[in-house]
Amino acid sequence: MRTCEAECVQNFLQDVRYGLRMLAKSPGLTLVAVLTLALGIGANTAIFSVINALFLHPPGIAHPDRVVAQRVRYSKLGLLNIGVSAPDYAQVRDSTKVFASAALQSSADFNYTGGERPERLRGVKVSWQWFDVFEARPILGRVFTSQEDQPDQNREIVLSYGAWRRWFGGDPGVVGRSIQLNQQTYRIVGVMGPAFQWPSPETDLWAPIGLKPAEFSVDNTFNENYFAVARLQPGVSFAQANSFTGVLAQRVIADPRASFAKDAQWGMFLMPISDYVFGNLRTPILILAGAVAFVLLIACANIAGLLLAKATGRSKELAVRAALGASRGRIMAQTLTESAVLGFLGVAAGLLVAQFGISALLLAAPPDLAAGATFAVDRYTLIFTVLIGIAAVLIFGMAPVWHMSRVDPYNALRESGRSSTGGHGRQQLRSLLVAGELALGLILLAGTGLLLQSLARINEVNPGFQPHHVMTAGLTLPAAQYGTPEKQIAFFRTVVDHVSSAPGVTAAGAGYPVPFGAGNASGSFQIEGQPTAAGEPGPHGDIRFVTGGYFTALSIPLMKGRIFSADDRLGTQPVAVIDENLARQYWPNEDPIGKRIRRGQDETWYTIVGIVGHIRFNQLAGEETSSTNSQSASKGVYYLSLNQTTAPYGFVIAKTSGDPSILAGVIREAVHDADPNQPLAEVKTMDTRISESLGPQRFAAKLLAVFAGLAILLSAVGLYGLISYSVAQRTSEIGLRMALGADSSEVLRLVMGQGARLLAAGAVVGIAAGLVLVRSMQSLLYGVSAADPLAFLGATTLLGLIALVACYIPARRAMRVDPIVALRCE
Numbered sequence: 102m103r104t105c106e107a108e109c110v111q112n113f114l115q116d117v118r119y120g121l122r123m124l125a126k127s128p129g130l131t132l133v134a135v136l137t138l139a140l141g142i143g144a145n146t147a148i149f150s151v152i153n154a155l156f157l158h159p160p161g162i163a164h165p166d167r168v169v170a171q172r173v174r175y176s177k178l179g180l181l182n183i184g185v186s187a188p189d190y191a192q193v194r195d196s197t198k199v200f201a202s203a204a205l206q207s208s209a210d211f212n213y214t215g216g217e218r219p220e221r222l223r224g225v226k227v228s229w230q231w232f233d234v235f236e237a238r239p240i241l242g243r244v245f246t247s248q249e250d251q252p253d254q255n256r257e258i259v260l261s262y263g264a265w266r267r268w269f270g271g272d273p274g275v276v277g278r279s280i281q282l283n284q285q286t287y288r289i290v291g292v293m294g295p296a297f298q299w300p301s302p303e304t305d306l307w308a309p310i311g312l313k314p315a316e317f318s319v320d321n322t323f324n325e326n327y328f329a330v331a332r333l334q335p336g337v338s339f340a341q342a343n344s345f346t347g348v349l350a351q352r353v354i355a356d357p358r359a360s361f362a363k364d365a366q367w368g369m370f371l372m373p374i375s376d377y378v379f380g381n382l383r384t385p386i387l388i389l390a391g392a393v394a395f396v397l398l399i400a401c402a403n404i405a406g407l408l409l410a411k412a413t414g415r416s417k418e419l420a421v422r423a424a425l426g427a428s429r430g431r432i433m434a435q436t437l438t439e440s441a442v443l444g445f446l447g448v449a450a451g452l453l454v455a456q457f458g459i460s461a462l463l464l465a466a467p468p469d470l471a472a473g474a475t476f477a478v479d480r481y482t483l484i485f486t487v488l489i490g491i492a493a494v495l496i497f498g499m500a501p502v503w504h505m506s507r508v509d510p511y512n513a514l515r516e517s518g519r520s521s522t523g524g525h526g527r528q529q530l531r532s533l534l535v536a537g538e539l540a541l542g543l544i545l546l547a548g549t550g551l552l553l554q555s556l557a558r559i560n561e562v563n564p565g566f567q568p569h570h571v572m573t574a575g576l577t578l579p580a581a582q583y584g585t586p587e588k589q590i591a592f593f594r595t596v597v598d599h600v601s602s603a604p605g606v607t608a609a610g611a612g613y614p615v616p617f618g619a620g621n622a623s624g625s626f627q628i629e630g631q632p633t634a635a636g637e638p639g640p641h642g643d644i645r646f647v648t649g650g651y652f653t654a655l656s657i658p659l660m661k662g663r664i665f666s667a668d669d670r671l672g673t674q675p676v677a678v679i680d681e682n683l684a685r686q687y688w689p690n691e692d693p694i695g696k697r698i699r700r701g702q703d704e705t706w707y708t709i710v711g712i713v714g715h716i717r718f719n720q721l722a723g724e725e726t727s728s729t730n731s732q733s734a735s736k737g738v739y740y741l742s743l744n745q746t747t748a749p750y751g752f753v754i755a756k757t758s759g760d761p762s763i764l765a766g767v768i769r770e771a772v773h774d775a776d777p778n779q780p781l782a783e784v785k786t787m788d789t790r791i792s793e794s795l796g797p798q799r800f801a802a803k804l805l806a807v808f809a810g811l812a813i814l815l816s817a818v819g820l821y822g823l824i825s826y827s828v829a830q831r832t833s834e835i836g837l838r839m840a841l842g843a844d845s846s847e848v849l850r851l852v853m854g855q856g857a858r859l860l861a862a863g864a865v866v867g868i869a870a871g872l873v874l875v876r877s878m879q880s881l882l883y884g885v886s887a888a889d890p891l892a893f894l895g896a897t898t899l900l901g902l903i904a905l906v907a908c909y910i911p912a913r914r915a916m917r918v919d920p921i922v923a924l925r926c927e
Contacts, residue, residue, distance in 0.1 A: 130411060131443070134404045137818075138447030138493060140811060141400030143454025144393040146486045150459055150476040152386055155379045158481060161297035162374070163236035164332075169342065170377035171203075171329040176366035178641045179733030180623065181724065183325055187316040189369060190329040192349045194230075199345050203331035204231040206300060207310060210577040210750070211282040212780055213268075219780035221577060222264070222282070223303045226255070226310035234332045235299055241265075242276035242291030245309050255311035258287045262295040264305040283579030284778075300328065300378075322353060323367070330374065343371045361639070382467075384880050385801035388548070391874070392808040395541040397493060399812050402534040403819045405497040408440065409531055440498030448490035452478060455486070465803045467796025532859060535823045538816040539863025539900060544871040545809035546896035548878060551885060552802040554892060558722075558884030559795060565716030566616065567656035568787035570757050572764035573615055575783040576772065577750040586671065589748040592775055596753055597650060599771035605757045606767065610650020612743055613751040616718050617790035618783070621730060626739065628687060629697040629706060642683050643718070643738040644700070646746055652678075652713060654756040655787070662694045662711030669742040676742060677707035682715045683737025698739065707741060720794055722883040752783075761786045798881055813903055821907040824856055828915045845916040852915050856908030864897050871896075 125131070159165050171185050171193055187205070194203040209226040212219060229250035232238070239259065249257050260268075260275070269275045279288050287308065298304050315321075333342050350369040354362045361367075376383065459476045478486075576596075583589045593611045600609040614620045623643045633639035649665035651657075660681055669676050677698060684693050697706040717734070719725050725734045743751065753771075755764045765784050772779055792799075838848065875887045885892075 135446045137400045137403050139450035139454045141397035142451030143458050144396050146455035147458030148390050148393050149485045150482050153481050154476045156375045167333040168374040169371040173325050174368050179736045182731035184327050185329045186321050186325045188322045191317050193331050199342055200331040201334045202230045202233040204228045204234050205327040205329040207327055212579050214778050219778050221780040221782040222305040224306045226308050228310050234330050237297040239291035240294045250309040252311045252313045255309035256287050257290045259291040259307045261305050265292045284581040346371050381797050385797045389804050396808050396812050399538045399541050399815045401493050401497040402538045406531045406534050437498050440494050444490050444494035531823050535819045536859050536862040538819045540867035542812040542816040543867030543896050543900050545812045547871045547892045548875050549805045549809045550892035550895050554885045555882040562721045565714050570761045571787040572755050572761045573752050574768045574781045575752050586747045590744050595775045596771045600755050603767045607756050608653040609755040610648040610654045611751050611753050612647030612651040615752040617794050625701050626698045640687050645740050646743045647740050648743045654754045658714040660712040664711050665742045670744045675705050675707045675745050676710045678711040678740040680713050680715045680738040684712050686737050817903050817907040824908050825911040828911045848916050849912050852912035853908050860904045
């Protein structure tokens, strides 16, 4: 047995050495094959690193398959995916047989004035088990205790790794130190490692949320304003946990105190944490994964063609080996080993290509992904790369192995020194490989065309307002200094007045939330004189708090009545403005101007004074999806005057007739003059905000275009190689034809005809397969069908032009064949 094993190892090592010598004998072919394989493997590795980092092994989460986000829907109200209330969260937290731990979170930005200039920090308030859900441990200090997660006891913070390095230079003695945030003292109790950044890569710190017991009252069940996560118990599947959450929801619906839940079609459900955070990227990434798989298949087909051509020229050599006693299996094993050596070189080069590919992916990625992306070639990516390398070797290595298995030593040795056709079967196999390459390339071209058409259509969508020449900037006012509505309103009024009077500013206002600001808010309201029946959900709409300048700066059209004025302030008649969708839904056959509404159980009645146009708020097309919720795009809106309510935070919005970038300095100066301790954040033009909302589509379109171009290039090289090889093999035939009177045009038609037949076959297969495969892109398309004929016609035309060029070069060589020289060679 040991002798047999030793012989096998010796044969393998001998085959490896022989394979290296054979590859070294054909350096040009080897270089082309390795580079081709490196491109295919490198592209696949780069895309897999993204999939691995986002969906399989997100950084900072142990066992991410057991971490879920708890969500709520109101199907009847058009709220498809929103946050939860404290009572919702408590049900999951207390279900310890299903959930090992649970936590909830609320955004809470902090103003830090300990540096050279005021800085707005991205903070979150979390319940004390937040870090347990993710199984994250600090590198310094500790995390929160349950005693610290209490009202008026929550003055501790845990720093992110980036904030620790940025503010304290990585000082390990930072634990226990106190700093001023929002003009209040907070004590640092811990520092997290660089991998943990949840819920956002931009998170600077965490603080205990300290909810009051009243927040968990059953009366707050439908007051959803938190994000909740949970970790499943070992052995509990996602499906089981999701079903159990549905049971919890049914208990709420059955409670007489929550009678409207059934009519509103309220329900709770779970989402895998990666789907919640990166769900909008799942489809684009999977499409790109399919695209790079196609690129690898094309690369393998190209290498198979090269190796098949090389194997044809080695028929006599292998026949001699067979005649000297080498078995057919031994020859096939040696041939496959040569392919394995080539594959190893391709994998090594592919890892280098992947490093550059990952950097390129980050440049093309949407800002919210690129901001904290840590795509690396880790052990999972290495395993994947090795596996696809093995698969590639088996794919492209089978062609020469198949050829070797069909070599007849007697016939090969009987041949003279003259050239041969190489066998009709081998030529047919190479033709099939090239036709397959062309088909795959056509599918990628068609997909790229569909995405580009869709983006063009989306860019033509009217969002309902004018985003050009508009600058926005966010503010958060600390409660310690701005604890009353009067102080908050006075601050924003001072800033807006300053900005309005600046040269070049045509309009200025303030409000929250802001269009395409990755957020939204909604709430129930009552209509005076129209009591809500028991069990009915009542009127519901998105709610926004704005000044009159909000409408003018964004050029939101006034349909009827008026917008807010300077006279709408605290102490005057509360007023509201609604949009046309809300008016159409709740006042279909009457004039809503002069009608009164109030928010939920609030005692204040607001008189409707105007109707404005409906605007797209987070997405130009499809449902209104943001980082926090998803809802119907047709949902109506009611606006309340910012000067008549609380304004603890908001956005300053300014419009100019020129370059909006100059407005950033104008807004910053206005804020500094009002209060030098208040920092700005999210300083962006409205055009930038809209562009960022199209990040997933642009990401997919950019990379798909690159991969389609790479696929077409490889396909063209494969077609060129096949036609060139065919011309070389048929040199004597072409010479004989020309000697018998055929002119150059006939030779051109002969060669080009072969290429045209391959192109036609590839186009037919590509169109047929493409019509099925591109349906997976439908969710990314707007205003264009997945079976759009223009996309497939354009792809076929472009592919045809490139293929004709690839065929014309060897065809010109064939036209120049000297009949006498060709016949003399025979």
